[in-house]
Amino acid sequence: MNSSLSNIYFDTNKYWKKELQNSIKTLEELIDFLGKERIKKSPYSYILEESYKKNFQKIHQNFRFQVTKYYISLANLYNQNCPILLQILPNIKEIEDPVFKEKDPLREEIHSPIPELVHRYPDRVLWYLSHNCAVYCRFCMRKRKVSHPSTISIKQNLFSIIEYIKNNKNIKEVILSGGDPLSLEDKFIEEILFHLKRIEHLYSIRIHTRMPVTLPYRITEELCNILEKYYPVTVVTHFNHPIELTDIVYEKIKFLKKSGVLVLNQSVLLKNINDNASILEELFLKLIKFGIKPYYLHHCDEVYGTSHFRVSLQKGIEIIRQLQGRNPGIALPKYVVDLPDGGGKIPIVPNILKNMIHQIRNIYVIIMLIIKYIN
Numbered sequence: 001m002n003s004s005l006s007n008i009y010f011d012t013n014k015y016w017k018k019e020l021q022n023s024i025k026t027l028e029e030l031i032d033f034l035g036k037e038r039i040k041k042s043p044y045s046y047i048l049e050e051s052y053k054k055n056f057q058k059i060h061q062n063f064r065f066q067v068t069k070y071y072i073s074l075a076n077l078y079n080q081n082c083p084i085l086l087q088i089l090p091n092i093k094e095i096e097d098p099v100f101k102e103k104d105p106l107r108e109e110i111h112s113p114i115p116e117l118v119h120r121y122p123d124r125v126l127w128y129l130s131h132n133c134a135v136y137c138r139f140c141m142r143k144r145k146v147s148h149p150s151t152i153s154i155k156q157n158l159f160s161i162i163e164y165i166k167n168n169k170n171i172k173e174v175i176l177s178g179g180d181p182l183s184l185e186d187k188f189i190e191e192i193l194f195h196l197k198r199i200e201h202l203y204s205i206r207i208h209t210r211m212p213v214t215l216p217y218r219i220t221e222e223l224c225n226i227l228e229k230y231y232p233v234t235v236v237t238h239f240n241h242p243i244e245l246t247d248i249v250y251e252k253i254k255f256l257k258k259s260g261v262l263v264l265n266q267s268v269l270l271k272n273i274n275d276n277a278s279i280l281e282e283l284f285l286k287l288i289k290f291g292i293k294p295y296y297l298h299h300c301d302e303v304y305g306t307s308h309f310r311v312s313l314q315k316g317i318e319i320i321r322q323l324q325g326r327n328p329g330i331a332l333p334k335y336v337v338d339l340p341d342g343g344g345k346i347p348i349v350p351n352i353l354k355n356m357i358h359q360i361r362n363i364y365v366i367i368m369l370i371i372k373y374i375n
């Protein structure tokens with residue numbers, strides 16, 4: 001790792017907030033940043049067309065566009081499958097999805113006893129803490145509410161949510177999510193951790209955040225001190241491609257881990273971005289090298305506006321099969337599918353499927369033999 005990075009820690013709250021303020025929020029700013037002449041010669045020249053500009057506005061009204069300068073600087077304009085650009089560039093299919101029709105197929109809203117709290121499984125709750133993110137990922141499974149300011153009134157609901165968790169002794173884990181919970185002020189994060197840590201029946205607090213990917217400067221000394229104070233806390237990051245694991249990320253994850261934080265990662269299997277065994281092999285190995293345990297690989301949920309990211313289940317299983325034996329167990333996450341209609345998460349294990357098919361075939365042969373014998 002580059003040792004000169006120790007000079008660019010930027011461990012102040014002032015720095016990440018400024019970075020966030022200066023992030024790119026319009027198509028014009030994006031074109032300016034990437035350079036019109038360079039775009040013209042690239043596979044992304046379509047973003048200069050009038051029709052794209054019109055669509056961009058329509059999509060943006062539905063689910064905002066925003067990208068940090070740090071994250072976009074990882075892009076390669078001359079790669080037609082640039083994993084960064086494909087994750088952030090609005091696509092008309094987001095508002096004209098030919099396949100998926102449901103905005104909330106996982107039924108989070110009907111499992112919400114209090115606004116902003118999802119209680120889908122008896123032992124855990126998910127707390128929607130913020131509608132803001134540093135970057136709006138076009139495949140977001142919660143895009144029905146993320147980026148919409150009207151979806152949150154967090155300060156009003158804080159005490160009713162804490163009371164709800166206190167009164168439900170089956171709840172063992174709280175997942176702080178959103179949007180991105182690390183888009184909140186440190187003092188508010190501390191207040192939440194303070195209240196949660198006083199609840200005896202809670203065993204686990206997880207913070208789900210994409211900040212280490214899209215704005216790693218958010219991992220400040222101040223934040224790490226808070227996380228250390230409320231030890232143990234788990235941070236679940238969301239790296240989808242090895243290119244996102246930069247030197248600055250390495251330094252920041254090391255910093256988090258020194259504060260006693262357990263760092264896990266969940267990725268989403270995304271078409272033309274990481275739907276390839278070699279890319280995932282490198283991603284999971286690099287995560288381990290960075291001190292992050294690959295935890296889940298999600299099959300993309302059937303959310304309206306995301307079908308162009310979806311890979312077939314068959315392809316996903318084949319990729320996982322190829323990875324077995326190539327990566328050590330520690331560098332193999334669980335491949336999971338969240339069933340539509342709120343059916344819950346199920347792990348997909350290629351060999352189990354193969355064994356099941358084998359068993360069914362055996363049973364079929366036995367039945368056929370019995371029938372033959374009787375006759």
Ligand code: SF4
Pocket residue numbers: 132133134135136137139140141142146178179180209210
């Ligand atoms: S950071 Fe997470 S919540 Fe925010 S847009 Fe990306 S996937 Fe959605």
